[in-house]
Amino acid sequence: MRGIVLLVTFGLLVGCSARTAPQRFADQLAVETGDLVSRPLESVEADFATRILGKLALPIEILEDGSGTSVVIDIGTPRSVECFFFADELDLAAALIDYSKLAFEEFSSQLGAIEKTQVSEVEAGAIDGAPMFSVEWIYTVGGGNGHLKHRVASVADRSVYCRHLETGYRKTFARLFEEIVRNLRYPSTPRRKPFYESVVRVLFSKRPVGVERTAFYEHDEGDVRLERSSHLLLPVDGQTLMASDIVDVQFSTREGMLINAVHVQSENGGLTANLALDPSDNGWKVYGMLQEKEFASEFTGSRIHSMLGDGKAVRQLVQKGEAGASIELGSWLPEVSPAAVTTGVVKMKGKRDDGHYNVDVSVGPLLVRTIVDDQGETVAGQTKFGQLEFEMVQIFQRGRF
Amino acid sequence: MPSWAVRVAAALAITVATATLAWSTEGVGLYLHVLPFSVQADVSLHGASHLRLVLYAQDPTYLASTILGWDVGIVREDRLEVEIGRYPMRDVAPSQIHRAASFLVDFDEEPVVTVARQAAKDLGARPSREALTGFVADYITDKSLGRGNDVASQVARHRSGDCTEHAVLLAALARSFGLPSKVVHGTVIGVPSQSGAGAYGHAWTEIFDDGRWHLADAALRGPTPVFYIPSFEYVDEGPGYGIAHLERMIRGSISKIEVTGARRAVP
Known part of the structure; x- marks a missing residue:
């Protein structure tokens, strides 16, 4: 049994050639392994099966706290890749910050104080519909540089996290992680199958900073369960990332009107909102926790669109095909106002040469320029905050709503 | 609704300074949201009490309306x-809003009490202001950007944060001692002695005392x-x-500063 600790000792990989230290480090960053053999990996006890590139370096072990399973994979590098298959879903953004801190604490205890850490790469995306985040760090200790790579993804309500504490092997590590996630199955756990799912990537200044997965499931008596998980890793400075993880669950009529909803949000892993919305005699009641305080309020308003309702309304708008036509949508957006219906205006601007539609969405002070397909799905979007530009691109889609 | 956009808006609103982003401790404290900043060659900032500026802004007319008490020259x-x-x-x-406990400035919550x-x-x-x-400067021991835009009771509990957390806790404590207060966002121009001047997004507090705001x-x-x-x-x-002020944040945002005189x- 072992906890989530480093299994290897550390040293900085600075060789002894005539090249300068920065040149040698750059060379090491570019190093990759040759082709690796794909092998099956299975744990009956932990109920998962997948494939790995390379071979098991140590026997599979259940983590001491029962939260998951530890797997060490030899990919032919001095230090192996460590992976953890968790029994639950992690806050993807916060997990990468937490595990980065953990790794640096362990470095410090073995190598001495870390002099500097620098985010070298953030990636957000999807592997076969599973939202994925990656962070790489360059760190300095004892006057030399080291390289640290993390990847995390969620597959069907569980998360898998891998790290490689070795300079270079970036593509090799990415390929291994993709192999694991793409093949991950839970043989004894029935998997809920959505009738619609999509993943979008959020970019800031053309760099990936976030990923959002939306999934719609059939529910009892013809109702629909809607889930959306949003994860953002925003660069605060070169050494600091801010993590935001949000989960929304809505129950909706098949027509797209909200029945009730839950909104849970954490910042840097700390819970900042846990709110429920239910119908009340006069409209709606919202209750729970907000900013670490109890929160309860009521507001009027008979009909609120669900995520499904938003999509259906936009589809109707674009299929009508009238440039300049607009609709108003009332939604529950707790970030804007937890105790009110937020009204957005959706305006059809016109059809594009590629067959999609330009659609502008105004929500309070926000103006979001979107590209929508003929089914009402947003395939791209862009919004500006002063000089700051954010974009969204749909990177995965399966099914229809 | 484009939830991704609402989410990045919320994240921006709570950090004020998420992006171009750098911060420096430069020996004086927290700086956020570094802005393009230039000083005309013949202008020296050292010892200056007044600066002549050109502020490039999303909405210069709106920005001018917020700069009350100064000589606003030309709006282009x-x-x-x-x-x-x-x-x-x-x-x-x-007014009453500057005196009362609120969700943000919650001096009636146990941690702030x-x-x-x-x-x-x-x-x-x-206590004096x-x-x-x-x-407050001493109480917040973890000077970091790791928190969002916390309410005062969270700041009191965690003792961590950047300029917004300092501003909110100070506003709460001032009100708890009967001093009206408000939280203000804007830009500061610092003139560090060695590394040159710079402009940064920032948040601070105003306290009403002795018949005027300070x-x-x-x-x-x-x-x-x-x-x-x-x-x-x-x-x-x-x-x-957070998002309630995003419009003001955007309309009042300065994108570039040129110092044309000092x-x-x-005496």
């Missing part, structure tokens, strides 16, 4: 010319000369306070 399509002192004196009487009790013990029953400012900045202390350009103050301190106050 993309910029505003203005002469500023260290801080604009605004002759607006405090406890901190106020400690402040009274350390500083006396009627300067003493309260120093108290600047109180618990996050940015030290001898470095600093000029403040307020863009907006929180007028909605309710639970949607003068010293006549």
Whole structure:
């Protein structure tokens, strides 16, 4: 049994050639392994099966706290890749910050104080519909540089996290992680199958900073369960990332009107909102926790669109095909106002040469320029905050709503 | 609704400074949201009491309306010319919102009550605004950007944060001692002695005392000369306070600053 600790000792990989230290480090960053053999990996006890590139370096072990399973994979590098298959879903953004801190604490205890850490790469995306985040760090200790790579993804309500504490092997590590996630199955756990799912990537200044997965499931008596998980890793400075993880669950009529909803949000892993919305005699009641305080309020308003309702309304708008036509949508957006219906205006601007539609969405002070397909799905979007530009691109889609 | 856009808006609203992003401790405190900044070659900022500026802004007319008490010169399509002192004196009487507990400035919550009790013990029953400012600067021991835009009770509990957390806790403590207060966002121009001047997004507190408003900045202390350009103050301190101010944040945002002149106050 072992906890989530480093299994290897550390040293900085600075060789002894005539090249300068920065040149040698750059060379090491570019190093990759040759082709690796794909092998099956299975744990009956932990109920998962997948494939790995390379071979098991140590026997599979259940983590001491029962939260998951530890797997060490030899990919032919001095230090192996460590992976953890968790029994639950992690806050993807916060997990990468937490595990980065953990790794640096362990470095410090073995190598001495870390002099500097620098985010070298953030990636957000999807592997076969599973939202994925990656962070790489360059760190300095004892006057030399080291390289640290993390990847995390969620597959069907569980998360898998891998790290490689070795300079270079970036593509090799990415390929291994993709192999694991793409093949991950839970043989004894029935998997809920959505009738619609999509993943979008959020970019800031053309760099990936976030990923959002939306999934719609059939529910009892013809109702629909809607889930959306949003994860953002925003660069605060070169050494600091801010993590935001949000989960929304809505129950909706098949027509797209909200029945009730839950909104849970954490910042840097700390819970900042846990709110429920239910119908009340006069409209709606919202209750729970907000900013670490109890929160309860009521507001009027008979009909609120669900995520499904938003999509259906936009589809109707674009299929009508009238440039300049607009609709108003009332939604529950707790970030804007937890105790009110937020009204957005959706305006059809016109059809594009590629067959999609330009659609502008105004929500309070926000103006979001979107590209929508003929089914009402947003395939791209862009919004500006002063000089700051954010974009969204749909990177995965399966099914229809 | 484009939830991704709402989410990044919320994240921006709570950090004020998420992006171009750098911060520096430069020996004086927290700086956020570094702006393009230039000084004309023949202008020296050292010892200056007033600066002549060209402010490039999303909405210069709106920005001009927020800079009350200063000589606003020309407003053009993309910029505003203005002469500023260290801080604009605004002759607006405090209202109930500046005195009452709110969701954001929640001095009635137990964590803030406890901190106020400690402040009274350390500083006396009627602490000065300067003493309260120093108290908050010392109380927040973890000077970091790791928190969002916390409410005062969270700041009291975690003792961590950047300029917004300093500003909110100071506003709460001031109100708990009967001093009207508000949280203000804007831009500061710092003139560090060695590394040259810079402009940064920032948040601070105003406290009403002795019949007028005073600047109180618990996050940015030290001898470095600093000029403040307020863009907006929180007028909605309710639970949607972050995004509620996004419009002001955007309309009041400055994208670039040029210093075209500087003068010293006549003794």
